[in-house]
Amino acid sequence: MDMKVSDKAIDTIPLILDDQDQRLITRMQLGLPMVAQPYAQLGRELGMSEEDVIQRLQYLLDEGVIKRMGVVVRHHELGYRANAMTVWDMPDDRVTELGRCIGQFEFVTLCYRRPRRLPEWPYNLFTMIHGQDRDEVMANIDMIHRRCGLESVKYEVLFSTRRFKQRGAIYRANSKS
Amino acid sequence: MPTAKAESLDSLDRKIINHLQQGFPLADRPYQAVADELGIEEQTLLERIQSLLDNKVLSRFGPMFDVEKLGGAFSLVAMQVPEDRFDEVAELVNAYPEVAHNYQRDHKLNMWFVLATDSEEKITEINFDIERRTGLRVFNMPKLDEYYIGLQLSA
Numbered sequence: 418m419d420m421k422v423s424d425k426a427i428d429t430i431p432l433i434l435d436d437q438d439q440r441l442i443t444r445m446q447l448g449l450p451m452v453a454q455p456y457a458q459l460g461r462e463l464g465m466s467e468e469d470v471i472q473r474l475q476y477l478l479d480e481g482v483i484k485r486m487g488v489v490v491r492h493h494e495l496g497y498r499a500n501a502m503t504v505w506d507m508p509d510d511r512v513t514e515l516g517r518c519i520g521q522f523e524f525v526t527l528c529y530r531r532p533r534r535l536p537e538w539p540y541n542l543f544t545m546i547h548g549q550d551r552d553e554v555m556a557n558i559d560m561i562h563r564r565c566g567l568e569s570v571k572y573e574v575l576f577s578t579r580r581f582k583q584r585g586a587i588y589r590a591n592s593k594s
Numbered sequence: 595m596p597t598a599k600a601e602s603l604d605s606l607d608r609k610i611i612n613h614l615q616q617g618f619p620l621a622d623r624p625y626q627a628v629a630d631e632l633g634i635e636e637q638t639l640l641e642r643i644q645s646l647l648d649n650k651v652l653s654r655f656g657p658m659f660d661v662e663k664l665g666g667a668f669s670l671v672a673m674q675v676p677e678d679r680f681d682e683v684a685e686l687v688n689a690y691p692e693v694a695h696n697y698q699r700d701h702k703l704n705m706w707f708v709l710a711t712d713s714e715e716k717i718t719e720i721n722f723d724i725e726r727r728t729g730l731r732v733f734n735m736p737k738l739d740e741y742y743i744g745l746q747l748s749a
Contacts, residue, residue, distance in 0.1 A: 432663060434664075442659065445656055445657050446656070446659075447656075448654055448656040449618070449655055449656040449657075451640055451643060451655075453625060453626065453636060453640075454622055454623060455624065455625070456620070456622065467622060471620045471621075471622075474620055474657070475620055477657070478620075478657075480663065481660055481663055482660055482663040482664060483657040483658065483660070484657075484658045484659065485617055485657070485658050486617055486618035486620075486657050486658075487614050487615050487616065487617055487655075487658065488611060488615055488646075488652045488654065489652065489653045489654040489655075489658070490611060490615070490653075491650055491651060491652065491653050494649070494650050494651045495603075502697075502699065502706070512739075513739070516739070516741035517741045520741040528740065528741040529737045529738075529739065529741075530737070530739040530740075530741075531670065531735040531736065531737060531738055532735055532736070532738060534733045534735065537674075537702075537703070537733065538672070538703065538733055538735075543670070543735075573701065575699040575700060575701045575706075576699065576700055577697040577698065577706075578699065578700055579697065579698040580696070580697050580698075581684055581695070581696040581697070581698070581707075
């Protein structure tokens with residue numbers, strides 16, 4: 418049954434960040450410097466000490482402003498030419514467990530819970546499944562079915578037929594807008 | 595180009611990608627720490643990462659931000675657009691600077707776009723505006739939860 422989930426998680430109240438945090442966030446969107454001591458380098462650029470940079474980054478990680486430090490892989494460049502938005506009608510009390518199961522496969526990039534829009538839209542888990550071509554995407558979806566035990570779960574596969582617009586989102590941190 | 599770049603990645607590249615997706619240390623010599631774990635030289639690691647960035651296997655190296663925590667807002671929005679109006683509606687929707695990307699998909703709900711704005715209110719406002727101007731309903735589906743694991747390559 419569909420629990421009435423509010424449109425917005427409640428725990429997403431923006432943090433109060435000071436000027437130094439804002440400048441660090443803006444600078445970090447260019448990526449981490451490729452030098453032996455990257456945090457010291459950032460500190461020199463921003464007029465902070467290395468310790469200060471590390472402490473502020475740790476705080477941003479602890480507060481979830483930074484989800485993780487790491488890399489973004491371009492699937493297309495790795496030979497994954499096809500992808501499909503695959504959506505699932507998961508039982509509400511198992512969506513977290515099943516979402517984590519699906520999220521572990523290397524050909525899955527996005528795995529989000531979103532609200533259903535009944536009656537038109539019964540699906541509450543959205544995943545992006547990649548493959549070298551459409552056949553491989555479908556084979557990968559089959560594998561997910563078997564490995565996560567989803568035989569009785571209703572789902573749909575939405576291949577894209579046209580792409581209109583793509584821009585990277587770059588955020589300029591504002592003190593308060 | 596017929597040959598996938600995946601084939602040009604050697605076992606070390608793959609190990610590096612897998613490792614970096616699990617995080618990166620906050621320490622004075624973080625590359626050294628990762629290199630030690632991988633059993634390679636710091637300089638080798640730096641060169642490999644730079645080369646993965648240069649040939650665009652990696653699009654970014656650094657922190658992944660949670661936009662909502664920074665006060666921004668994202669939403670996935672779907673519409674059911676009659677076939678004969680699709681181009682007209684696509685043009686109208688794509689003209690909003692807040693529309694990050696827009697895909698036509700083979701489903702009754704055939705238009706799917708992402709809104710990226712600086713506030714929750716702005717999402718509601720744009721959706722309302724699109725409904726008013728097109729006479730079509732929009733289905734707003736913001737993210738409620740995320741189950742991220744990442745891409746693990748067989749190394």
